[in-house]
C-alpha cells in the first residue's frame with residue numbers, strides 16, 4: 162500500500178510526533194536533529210522542520226493529508242475503547258497514534274475530538290461513549 166519512501170517518511174513523522182530523537186539522514190553525518198513544530202493553528206496535519214546540528218541540513222517532515230475513506234463508526238468506537246483502557250489507539254489507515262482533544266462544552270456532556278495528525282482524519286464524539294455507560 163505504501164512505497165518504501167513513504168514508509169520511511171512516516172517513520173520519521175512518528176518520531177517527530179512523539180518527540181523522539183531524530184538523526185540526520187545525510188550519508189556520513191548522522192548528527193542529532195533539532196525538531197521544531199511548524200503546524201499552523203488551523204491545520205489538520207502536523208508540519209515539522211528538522212535541522213541537523215552538525216551539517217545544518219534542513220528536513221521538512223509533514224503528514225500526508227488523506228480524508229477518504231473516512232473512519233467508520235466501528236473504528237472510531239475501537240479507538241475510543243482503547244483510549245478508555247489507557248492504550249494508545251492508532252489510526253486504522255496509517256497506524257499513527259491518535260490524539261484526543263477535550264472540547265469545552267459547558268452545557269452538555271464532555272465532547273472529544275479524535276485526530277490523526279498524519280492523515281488529518283478526525284471525528285468528534287460524546288464522552289464517555291454510549292456503550293461505556295451503565
Ligand SMILES: [Zn+2]
Nearest residue numbers: 185190213216
Ligand atoms: Zn547532518
Ligand SMILES: [Zn+2]
Nearest residue numbers: 252255277280
Ligand atoms: Zn491517519
